[in-house]
Amino acid sequence: MKSARGLLVALAIALLADFTLDRVIPDSSVRQLAMLACCNMVVALSLNVINGMAGQFSIGHAGFLALGAYVAAIVASHVHLALGGGDVTFARSLIVVPASLALAALVAGAFGFLVGLPSLRLRGDYLAIVTLGFAEIVRLVIATARAGDQTWLAKLGGQTGYAGAEDAGIPLYAGPFWIIGITVLAIVVAWRLKMSGWGRSIRALREDEIAAAAVGVDPTRAKVTAFVVSAAGGGIAGGMLAIMRDGTPIVQPDSFGFQATFDAVTMVILGGSGSVSGAVVGSLIITLSVKAIELLQATDAVQALKASYESLDLNALRMMIYAALLVTLMILRPDGIFGEREIRLFSRAKRDRADSTRA
Amino acid sequence: MNLAHPTRKQPDLHGEPLLAIENLHVHYGGIEALKGVSLHVDAGEIVALVGANGAGKSTTLKAIARLVSSSGTLRYAARDLTSLNAEAAALAGISLGPEGRAIFPTLTVRENLELGAYGHRDASAMKETEADVVALFPRLGERMQQSGQTLSGGEQQMLAIGRALMARPSLLLLDEPSLGIAPKLTELIFEAISTIAKSGMTILLVEQNTRVALSASARAYVLRAGENALEGSSEDLAKRDDVRAAYLGG
Ligand SMILES: Nc1ncnc2c1ncn2[C@@H]1O[C@H](COP(=O)(O)OP(=O)(O)O)[C@@H](O)[C@H]1O
Ligand SMILES: [Mg+2]
Numbered sequence: 001m002k003s004a005r006g007l008l009v010a011l012a013i014a015l016l017a018d019f020t021l022d023r024v025i026p027d028s029s030v031r032q033l034a035m036l037a038c039c040n041m042v043v044a045l046s047l048n049v050i051n052g053m054a055g056q057f058s059i060g061h062a063g064f065l066a067l068g069a070y071v072a073a074i075v076a077s078h079v080h081l082a083l084g085g086g087d088v089t090f091a092r093s094l095i096v097v098p099a100s101l102a103l104a105a106l107v108a109g110a111f112g113f114l115v116g117l118p119s120l121r122l123r124g125d126y127l128a129i130v131t132l133g134f135a136e137i138v139r140l141v142i143a144t145a146r147a148g149d150q151t152w153l154a155k156l157g158g159q160t161g162y163a164g165a166e167d168a169g170i171p172l173y174a175g176p177f178w179i180i181g182i183t184v185l186a187i188v189v190a191w192r193l194k195m196s197g198w199g200r201s202i203r204a205l206r207e208d209e210i211a212a213a214a215v216g217v218d219p220t221r222a223k224v225t226a227f228v229v230s231a232a233g234g235g236i237a238g239g240m241l242a243i244m245r246d247g248t249p250i251v252q253p254d255s256f257g258f259q260a261t262f263d264a265v266t267m268v269i270l271g272g273s274g275s276v277s278g279a280v281v282g283s284l285i286i287t288l289s290v291k292a293i294e295l296l297q298a299t300d301a302v303q304a305l306k307a308s309y310e311s312l313d314l315n316a317l318r319m320m321i322y323a324a325l326l327v328t329l330m331i332l333r334p335d336g337i338f339g340e341r342e343i344r345l346f347s348r349a350k351r352d353r354a355d356s357t358r359a
Numbered sequence: 360m361n362l363a364h365p366t367r368k369q370p371d372l373h374g375e376p377l378l379a380i381e382n383l384h385v386h387y388g389g390i391e392a393l394k395g396v397s398l399h400v401d402a403g404e405i406v407a408l409v410g411a412n413g414a415g416k417s418t419t420l421k422a423i424a425r426l427v428s429s430s431g432t433l434r435y436a437a438r439d440l441t442s443l444n445a446e447a448a449a450l451a452g453i454s455l456g457p458e459g460r461a462i463f464p465t466l467t468v469r470e471n472l473e474l475g476a477y478g479h480r481d482a483s484a485m486k487e488t489e490a491d492v493v494a495l496f497p498r499l500g501e502r503m504q505q506s507g508q509t510l511s512g513g514e515q516q517m518l519a520i521g522r523a524l525m526a527r528p529s530l531l532l533l534d535e536p537s538l539g540i541a542p543k544l545t546e547l548i549f550e551a552i553s554t555i556a557k558s559g560m561t562i563l564l565v566e567q568n569t570r571v572a573l574s575a576s577a578r579a580y581v582l583r584a585g586e587n588a589l590e591g592s593s594e595d596l597a598k599r600d601d602v603r604a605a606y607l608g609g
Contacts, residue, residue, distance in 0.1 A: 197473075197477060200466065200470050200473060200474050200477075201474065201477060203463070203465070203466055203470075204463045204466060204470075204474050207463040207464055207465060207466065208461045208462075208463060210426060210457060210461060211457050211461035211462070211463065212463075212474075213426055213445040213446070214424055214426060214445060214449065214454075214455040214457055214461075215449060215454075215474050215475055215477045215522065215526070216445070216446045216449030216450055216477045216478045216526070217446070217474075217477055218444075218445075218446045274465075340465055
């Protein structure tokens with residue numbers, strides 16, 4: 001029950017942040033970074049279910065993020081209109097955010113079920129290709145719908161993106177209360193999932209399918225639910241990105257290309273596949289490195305260089321930094337920063353240790 | 360140790376053996392691994408199943424645990440077993456300690472054990488069983504937070520048996536518990552097996568180590584190339600030198 005109290009405290013802090021963050025951190029780009037870091041944590045935590053705990057290799061997480069982002073953006077826009085438009089208020093967010101994110105989770109989860117089915121027969125590279133194919137299909141279907149078409153797909157705005165019903169911009173309802181609150185909740189849920197009987201069963205399945213079946217784990221159900229849970233989490237993360245305050249009021253297909261998946265996979269591997277703590281730390285490192293390069297890009301020196309070398313793009317540098325970081329890490333710590341271990345904050349670990357010394 | 364499962368009823372056998380197999384066939388693709396195996400195990404008995412490498416011992420256990428599909432009669436606790444899947448068989452009280460001590464290497468010893476009670480909701484009963492297992496294998500108790508892969512071969516075998524016991528099974532299937540383990544630890548493990556047997560557990564023990572298996576069991580079956588070759592009291596079979604030479608590959 002200690003963790004329940006902790007949760008309440010966290011939510012209280014998040015609530016406070018919702019009303020005061022604008023004054024505490026006047027720079028909106030810094031606020032945006034903090035919120036982005038939270039969203040990315042949820043991205044990594046959800047991918048960790050498949051790539052870490054279940055030991056499958058999905059490189060299609062961007063597909064679930066995209067579904068979640070578009071669904072949340074559409075729901076938020078329409079509910080906003082139904083409420084009469086006007087100002088984005090905290091009271092309204094109590095309706096808009098849960099509705100948007102719940103639907104985002106539902107739709108992404110349903111697609112997770114479909115993508116999970118092949119995982120029953122495919123492994124390794126083959127499954128990776130299926131997941132990648134799925135993500136690309138989602139992105140391309142959205143991107144190629146032409147503006148003149150009368151289909152509902154065209155309403156998504158194709159390559160230019162979706163900017164809310166009537167193109168008024170997506171109402172950004174998810175303030176710090178929601179973003180921080182959901183992130184804290186996601187960490188707790190991810191932790192509990194990992195330590196739950198279900199979490200143990202999918203980790204067992206990853207190690208030895210026959211032995212897992214022999215103790216009564218149903219491999220089919222466990223694998224598919226892992227995909228559904230991971231996808232639903234990805235949907236929520238995508239939804240958070242789409243409607244977070246200080247974010248951009250438009251969602252575009254290009255935000256959900258392979259780069260997005262690659263970032264997510266890097267977060268998980270960097271932190272340590274299967275580790276909840278690792279996903280948190282990994283997502284922080286990636287978020288900050290992206291920001292650092294952006295800042296570097298904006299400096300006068302780089303801008304001056306850019307004036308003479310037009311094609312200069314420091315984002316390419318990011319890939320080099322990642323590559324170097326990953327290679328170094330794989331040499332020094334082949335299982336990521338944490339391996340599958342955790343930073344033990346919760347009481348259960350201490351109780352376990354006390355148990356084992358007594359025995 | 361306490362074997363009574365908190366919610367699973369003791370099977371009502373109506374005079375049948377706990378496990379009855381007749382004319383069991385198993386195919387792996389085109390290969391016929393079992394060609395009509397028959398055996399039975401009465402409640403409370405410890406029965407050995409021996410035979411050379413490739414005779415079909417593991418396949419027989421996998422069929423009982425419903426990890427491979429089979430044809431022929433397979434009855435457990437006076438009901439048809441063939442209609443159950445592995446999950447249902449485990450819940451019905453059949454526990455397998457798989458060949459090659461297939462533990463979960465990166466999971467902790469405690470997690471491995473708790474997985475043995477997968478599907479059982481009663482947390483306090485699980486803690487009790489865990490205490491029983493630790494009493495049986497004190498080495499496991501000292502290593503609860505270690506990952507399975509850090510255990511020695513013998514300790515991993517203890518963990519595999521302990522994990523199988525966590526479900527408080529009615530029928531314990533053990534596949535070559537002595538495989539690749541130092542003689543000293545083999546002795547320890549077989550002492551534990553006899554402790555388990557004395558508490559009333561029904562055990563079907565597969566072994567290539569015939570001497571150990573025959574001395575631990577009351578009756579035994581010898582398999583050869585997927586078929587029954589011999590059966591009898593373990594004591595009698597142990598006395599016959601020709602058994603070893605003819606059926607057990609040396
Ligand atoms: N998964 C499998 N696929 C194909 N053939 C198998 C498989 N498992 C076992 N066999 C074959 O079935 C026969 C019986 O094997 P097994 O039951 O493992 O024997 P034992 O346990 O007595 O050594 C052997 O010929 C073996 O090669
Ligand atoms: Mg075998």
